[in-house]
Amino acid sequence: MSPTSARVIAVDTYDVRFPTSRDLDGSDAMNPDPDYSAAYVVLRTDADDGLEGHGFTFTIGRGNDVQVAAIESLRHHVIGRSVEELCADPGTLNRDLIGDSQLRWLGPEKGVMHMAIGAVVNALWDLAAKRARKPLWRFLADAEPRWLVAQVDFRYIADAITPEEALELLRSGRHGAAERESLLREHGYPGYTTSPGWLGYSDEKLTRLARQAVADGFTQIKLKVGADLADDVRRCRTARQAIGPGIRMAIDANQRWNIGEAVQWTRALAEFDPYWVEEPTSPDDVLGHAAIREAVAPVKVATGEHVQNRIVFKQLLQAGAIDVLQIDAARVGGVNENLAILLLAAKFGIPVCPHAGGVGLCELVQHLSMFDYVALTGTTENRVIEYVDHLHDHFVDPVVLRDGHYLAPTAPGFSAAMRAESLAEYTYPGGAFWAADLAQGKGAAA
Numbered sequence: 001m002s003p004t005s006a007r008v009i010a011v012d013t014y015d016v017r018f019p020t021s022r023d024l025d026g027s028d029a030m031n032p033d034p035d036y037s038a039a040y041v042v043l044r045t046d047a048d049d050g051l052e053g054h055g056f057t058f059t060i061g062r063g064n065d066v067q068v069a070a071i072e073s074l075r076h077h078v079i080g081r082s083v084e085e086l087c088a089d090p091g092t093l094n095r096d097l098i099g100d101s102q103l104r105w106l107g108p109e110k111g112v113m114h115m116a117i118g119a120v121v122n123a124l125w126d127l128a129a130k131r132a133r134k135p136l137w138r139f140l141a142d143a144e145p146r147w148l149v150a151q152v153d154f155r156y157i158a159d160a161i162t163p164e165e166a167l168e169l170l171r172s173g174r175h176g177a178a179e180r181e182s183l184l185r186e187h188g189y190p191g192y193t194t195s196p197g198w199l200g201y202s203d204e205k206l207t208r209l210a211r212q213a214v215a216d217g218f219t220q221i222k223l224k225v226g227a228d229l230a231d232d233v234r235r236c237r238t239a240r241q242a243i244g245p246g247i248r249m250a251i252d253a254n255q256r257w258n259i260g261e262a263v264q265w266t267r268a269l270a271e272f273d274p275y276w277v278e279e280p281t282s283p284d285d286v287l288g289h290a291a292i293r294e295a296v297a298p299v300k301v302a303t304g305e306h307v308q309n310r311i312v313f314k315q316l317l318q319a320g321a322i323d324v325l326q327i328d329a330a331r332v333g334g335v336n337e338n339l340a341i342l343l344l345a346a347k348f349g350i351p352v353c354p355h356a357g358g359v360g361l362c363e364l365v366q367h368l369s370m371f372d373y374v375a376l377t378g379t380t381e382n383r384v385i386e387y388v389d390h391l392h393d394h395f396v397d398p399v400v401l402r403d404g405h406y407l408a409p410t411a412p413g414f415s416a417a418m419r420a421e422s423l424a425e426y427t428y429p430g431g432a433f434w435a436a437d438l439a440q441g442k443g444a445a446a
């Protein structure tokens with residue numbers, strides 16, 4: 001098949017679940033028993049190059065039933081399309097998927113359908129970057145500013161950033177890009193770790209992992225809070241003693257509180273010098289975040305992993321509601337919408353510290369921060385990518401950390417591909433692990 005006539009011939013989905021609830025990995029105030037899962041999609045083509053586009057969104061356990069079905073409902077938009085045309089302009093597919101009038105009713109541009117769109121769009125970006133033989137961060141950083149602007153849907157955000165302003169930001173972001181690219185290759189991008197701070201861990205495990213984080217070169221850790229104040233006071237004191245005064249400690253309530261509670265609780269923990277309080281309340285409550293921010297300063301307010309689209313991010317910025325913006329690679333409508341959000345953050349001068357962890361979110365989102373550093377904001381100051389030490393061995397091109405920094409990926413694509421052995425083991429319910437588990441009557445994910 002000649003490269004110009006190649007078509008997408010399959011959109012294959014996989015329901016992948018890991019039994020993480022058994023060790024309380026990932027436990028927080030709102031998710032006491034998470035089985036970390038991925039609704040995983042592979043775009044296959046009839047091109048001779050054998051390349052595939054891989055994408056996924058992160059869910060928890062039974063949520064994957066719904067998420068996989070949502071991805072399958074998009075299949076007809078992709079099958080039969082020209083690979084060359086899609087890769088030359090992923091924004092076209094993004095707009096087609098968002099514009100499906102029968103599915104749009106389920107959002108618009110939020111929730112399960114939007115996450116499904118993100119998975120498919122990200123799979124296309126993976127394929128496009130592979131065809132260009134570049135890791136996605138470099139594919140984006142090398143792209144013409146005008147082309148990047150055309151990838152962004154400015155509908156509903158043009159009051160906050162115009163295409164002309166975005167173009168200017170991207171053009172000025174190119175100054176010094178080559179130098180930053182070599183710095184990035186040498187030193188990587190700073191990360192911080194949440195691994196010590198899961199709610200279900202003992203104080204001994206918290207202390208051991210917090211000390212380990214500092215020894216590993218991290219300059220920030222994060223603790224889950226919000227279930228019990230007396231416990232949180234003890235855990236924050238324990239963690240602060242373990243890391244000393246010079247290391248940043250963020251706290252994360254995973255949406256647990258009302259506004260007044262968020263203020264009281266954060267103030268009660270202020271003596272341990274938290275750097276930011278994350279997801280203090282509903283991710284939809286723009287004005288609530290603004291009120292919390294005003295009341296808990298100098299503790300910063302961070303949110304974004306459950307912010308459903310660029311429009312809510314726009315409002316958070318317009319309302320002065322956040323100090324730290326936390327993009328998620330697999331929550332919104334894929335790379336195109338995250339470009340919009342990165343541009344909004346750059347315009348408002350708010351640092352982006354991505355959410356990661358889950359299944360493969362570190363692998364994905366590192367590319368977006370690295371692009372931002374090389375070719376948009378040009379800085380890593382007060383910027384860190386979340387790191388969670390889970391499940392990386394299931395990926396073909398896992399993240400590599402050195403001295404608390406994410407090393408720049410070199411393999412072409414979006415680092416999204418999972419290992420075939422992992423798919424065979426953890427696909428639900430037929431994979432080897434779950435088949436054996438269900439036969440024993442455990443069925444933790446059921």
Ligand SMILES: [Mg+2]
Pocket residue numbers: 252254278279305355
């Ligand atoms: Mg969080």
